[in-house]
Amino acid sequence: MQVSTVFPVGEPPRDSTSFTTPTVKLLTRVEQLRLLTKAEKAGLLSAAEKFGLSLSIIEKLGLLSKAEEFGVLSAATDPGTPSALLSLSLGLLVFGPICVYLVPEEYPWEVALQAVVALACVVGGSAALAASNFVSNLQKSN
Template identity: 75%
Template sequence: MLASCSSRSSPLLTRAMATQKPATGTVGTKKGSTVFPVGEPGPREVKGGGSPIKLLTNVEKLRLLTKAEKAGLLSAAEGFGLSLSAVEKLGLLSKAEELGILSAATDPGTPGALLGLSLVLLVAGPLCVYLVPEQYPWEVVLQVAVVAVAVLGGSAAFAASNFVSSLQRSN
């Protein structure tokens, strides 16, 4: 049936099928560049043709570790057993990279995505209160739970958006 269908296909359909890229293969950008298999991790293209974001340089410029020390965050973390040696033993940095957290910090689209998420969450709370009736106690509990998650999550996403945005600025 497939053979009979393909023999009757229009030239436009045949051309479209011939130009489709295969699901697997390799991708390269310019002459002399490294080729990475499709679907496997590799360097990301920076949008806008700018230079890659230097995360540690920006952390140093913002003096984040000094601010964390003055705020007592490093002492508190060490009090909970989270020292640099514990981070190394637990493999937290490699786990963060596997989850894409460190790569997301250098992705130019991350601050916008986090800001969009925060706006959605901050609208979801009042929307839930408006749409869910208050006839039974469980409905009121549902409203309170959704509003709490929406406000906390929306605020955290908004703060994370601002934080990642300031990390990515190179000025």
């Protein structure tokens, strides 16, 4: 008995293995990149404890479950996240100068609006670019 596969007209044959992406093992990558060691050496863990944020507080507040509820942890393993963050960063970094160019400067509130929007776009665009790079590095396999 011969098994045949039917493909819709105009679509090339699909290889079932080409659509599967390897799963990202987030904690394994954190360990491989030695992120906790780097955070410790940079003094980030001590600074967090000074501000009252320790692992026991994180556990009591349920911050990890809240992060998962909002999709933050799932986004870190989603292959589309780095490109989405990169697109967001480019959009923000383009929108800031466009806003400064298009908003007139007749009144002081318009100049203040230009400054606030430009600052928000630069900070947000830079943060999104850094997050894109960080998530991309987390998702890379050896």
